[in-house]
Amino acid sequence: MTENNLQTCTCLSIKQTAKLLKRNNNFIILTHSSPxxxxxxSGFALxxxxxxxxKKVAVLCPDTIPEKYRYxxxxxxxVSESGAYVVAVDxxxxxxxxxxxxxxxxxxxxxxxxxxxxxxxAKNLLLDSDASAACEVIYELLLCMHIKINDIIAKALYxxxxxxxxxxxxxNVTAKTHxxxxxxxxxxxxxxxxxRIMFDTKSRQFLELERxxxxxxxxxxxxxxxxxxxxxxxxxxxxxxxxxxEKIAVxxxxxxxxxxxxxxxxxxxxxxxxxxxxxxxxxxxxxxSKLGGGGHKAAAGATVKGxxxxxxxxxxxxxxEVMEQSNDGTTADK
Amino acid sequence: MTENNLQTCTCLSIKQTAKLLKRNNNFIILTHSSPxxxxxxSGFALxxxxxxxxKKVAVLCPDTIPEKYRYxxxxxxxVSESGAYVVAVDxxxxxxxxxxxxxxxxxxxxxxxxxxxxxxxAKNLLLDSDASAACEVIYELLLCMHIKINDIIAKALYxxxxxxxxxxxxxNVTAKTHxxxxxxxxxxxxxxxxxRIMFDTKSRQFLELERxxxxxxxxxxxxxxxxxxxxxxxxxxxxxxxxxxEKIAVxxxxxxxxxxxxxxxxxxxxxxxxxxxxxxxxxxxxxxSKLGGGGHKAAAGATVKGxxxxxxxxxxxxxxEVMEQSNDGTTADK
Numbered sequence: 214m215t216e217n218n219l220q221t222c223t224c225l226s227i228k229q230t231a232k233l234l235k236r237n238n239n240f241i242i243l244t245h246s247s248p249x250x251x252x253x254x255s256g257f258a259l260x261x262x263x264x265x266x267x268k269k270v271a272v273l274c275p276d277t278i279p280e281k282y283r284y285x286x287x288x289x290x291x292v293s294e295s296g297a298y299v300v301a302v303d304x305x306x307x308x309x310x311x312x313x314x315x316x317x318x319x320x321x322x323x324x325x326x327x328x329x330x331x332x333x334x335a336k337n338l339l340l341d342s343d344a345s346a347a348c349e350v351i352y353e354l355l356l357c358m359h360i361k362i363n364d365i366i367a368k369a370l371y372x373x374x375x376x377x378x379x380x381x382x383x384x385n386v387t388a389k390t391h392x393x394x395x396x397x398x399x400x401x402x403x404x405x406x407x408x409r410i411m412f413d414t415k416s417r418q419f420l421e422l423e424r425x426x427x428x429x430x431x432x433x434x435x436x437x438x439x440x441x442x443x444x445x446x447x448x449x450x451x452x453x454x455x456x457x458x459e460k461i462a463v464x465x466x467x468x469x470x471x472x473x474x475x476x477x478x479x480x481x482x483x484x485x486x487x488x489x490x491x492x493x494x495x496x497x498x499x500x501x502s503k504l505g506g507g508g509h510k511a512a513a514g515a516t517v518k519g520x521x522x523x524x525x526x527x528x529x530x531x532x533x534e535v536m537e538q539s540n541d542g543t544t545a546d547k
Numbered sequence: 548m549t550e551n552n553l554q555t556c557t558c559l560s561i562k563q564t565a566k567l568l569k570r571n572n573n574f575i576i577l578t579h580s581s582p583x584x585x586x587x588x589s590g591f592a593l594x595x596x597x598x599x600x601x602k603k604v605a606v607l608c609p610d611t612i613p614e615k616y617r618y619x620x621x622x623x624x625x626v627s628e629s630g631a632y633v634v635a636v637d638x639x640x641x642x643x644x645x646x647x648x649x650x651x652x653x654x655x656x657x658x659x660x661x662x663x664x665x666x667x668x669a670k671n672l673l674l675d676s677d678a679s680a681a682c683e684v685i686y687e688l689l690l691c692m693h694i695k696i697n698d699i700i701a702k703a704l705y706x707x708x709x710x711x712x713x714x715x716x717x718x719n720v721t722a723k724t725h726x727x728x729x730x731x732x733x734x735x736x737x738x739x740x741x742x743r744i745m746f747d748t749k750s751r752q753f754l755e756l757e758r759x760x761x762x763x764x765x766x767x768x769x770x771x772x773x774x775x776x777x778x779x780x781x782x783x784x785x786x787x788x789x790x791x792x793e794k795i796a797v798x799x800x801x802x803x804x805x806x807x808x809x810x811x812x813x814x815x816x817x818x819x820x821x822x823x824x825x826x827x828x829x830x831x832x833x834x835x836s837k838l839g840g841g842g843h844k845a846a847a848g849a850t851v852k853g854x855x856x857x858x859x860x861x862x863x864x865x866x867x868e869v870m871e872q873s874n875d876g877t878t879a880d881k
Contacts, residue, residue: 381715381728382746384739388732394715395725405718409826412716416803417770420761427758436751469750492743 222333230339231357237298239269245304246275246311254373255302255347262360275311281410285369298322303347307334345385348373367400422451438473441465445479462488485524489513494539503531556667564673565691571632573603579638580609580645588707589636589681596694609645615744619703632656637681641668679719682707701734756785772807775799779813796822819858823847828873837865
């Protein structure tokens with residue numbers, strides 16, 4: 214989170230946004246750091262659309278774009294920073310611009326987003342917090358701009374929607390999400406191949422890590438809480454990178470009866486990154502903030518220092534407190 | 548597969564099927580054995596619809612209905628067999644009627660299905676092989692019958708569509724699938740809860756089995772083939788039942804680069820059930836049939852006798868042959 218901006222942020226309608234984009238000619242599109250399918254899908258769908266209108270467009274991503282998105286990623290233009298119209302897509306806070314925060318953080322002309330937590334750091338904001346993905350917003354915007362959607366735009370948009378909804382699995386899906394997906398299926402998007410890459414493929418290293426992590430499984434509080442641990446040694450041994458670790462967090466909440474999944478990842482000798490995944494009545498952000506971190510209702514995190522045992526002890530103590538305060542009604546006996 | 552029936556099977560349109568259902572008053576609806584979301588969703592959606600028309604309807608399932616479907620399953624009527632109109636839903640072959648095959652196999656009045664492999668064992672058949680799920684067909688049928696869909700019907704139909712498509716992930720999804728999902732979202736279906744139960748929940752026993760099975764992982768043919776083994780001992784130790792074993796088959800194909808996933812499950816001292824999951828250019832049914840079984844392009848199976856080592860040897864030999872015959876172009880060096 215950044216401090217409040219002194220500049221005011223104007224909330225725009227889709228129509229106003231479409232006009233603004235048509236009026237400008239040189240664009241820099243910024244994605245968030247640790248790029249996912251939604252920020253990249255939004256960025257490149259908008260890139261291809263603006264190219265159709267003969268604009269000059271650069272897409273800048275603070276981190277390397279993972280190989281798996283190559284089916285819709287392309288080289289973009291070189292655009293001079295001075296005078297460029299800067300658009301951030303799916304970027305809720307300027308801190309998420311990573312290495313581009315310093316240069317662009319205070320000069321984003323337009324942010325297109327779906328996060329209700331958007332910090333309004335941009336001059337103009339097109340925000341639809343009911344949209345499952347920023348790509349839903351971009352889809353509506355392209356329609357309003359009378360852009361003729363093609364296969365590659367459809368692939369980019371579908372990727373964003375599919376990845377941000379866990380392939381239409383999560384609570385953020387609405388009738389509109391499925392209606393847009395139906396429209397995108399009219400193009401040659403090969404959705405099954407996209408989904409196979411995004412959801413059904415893991416590296417052999419990750420499978421090996423999974424095996425090691427499963428050995429660490431601990432259950433607490435009448436088996437309502439599961440704790441998984443990833444040590445530096447495991448990461449070294451398997452050669453697994455951080456990219457796949459989100460899946461360990463998901464794993465921690467996947468067992469029947471578990472409403473609090475905890476995964477503890479060692480990042481340094483005495484530093485552990487804690488990921489929390491909860492189901493109602495537990496609120497992950499209550500736990501995260503008590504640990505000095507933060508997050509959302511169902512997913513939160515924090516960084517905790519100490520040796521593994523004391524870190525675990527601390528986390529479990531906080532979970533116990535939050536469980537007792539929640540409407541759960543059951544005692545959180547360890 | 549059963550031998551061809553002497554009786555002829557009449558293929559019906561949705562309109563003809565709607566008329567036929569309206570004309571009858573006492574129904575027995577049959578689901579297939581080892582019931583899944585689609586056969587149950589179809590059966591109960593049709594049950595609730597026919598009840599609205601004041602019909603007497605029994606739903607018969609050859610096996611126990613898993614607890615997880617309880618949110619749309621209900622008690623049904625007692626219907627006398629004689630004179631009842633018998634409808635099979637999502638049942639491609641009468642052999643899949645399990646314990647009801649003997650009684651009803653040759654007297655199914657109407658089959659509603661989406662399997663292109665349907666053996667036309669019923670007197671009348673409503674078949675849409677482009678539908679991702681039988682529930683898609685039932686949805687169209689209910690519309691045609693002017694049934695006022697309600698929450699529980701919508702839940703049943705959504706469950707069938709979601710489970711048969713891997714939550715909109717697989718190749719069988721079409722624009723129509725998403726259009727129907729969008730319509731079902733107009734009801735209070737709590738799709739995220741349904742998907743959580745169907746896709747994101749595993750038993751603690753299964754997690755333990757997963758750990759044991761991962762220890763057996765073997766890679767062959769330049770890592771294009773992965774073999775996982777489930778022994779009787781593992782099943783006994785973990786207390787896992789057959790229901791969750793489909794997931795092991797899926798696991799066997801989930802590793803990057805693997806185009807042939809093999810899972811071998813011991814069913815007896817010297818009997819092994821082999822599940823094959825492939826990606827193009829490999830065809831699972833080519834492998835399955837050479838092993839004395841069968842299946843589809845991407846999923847097939849067979850039962851192989853012998854000790855574990857000789858069974859593995861046999862399977863790998865067949866895979867090698869099929870790989871060499873396929874358009875893969877690479878040699879299948881072990």
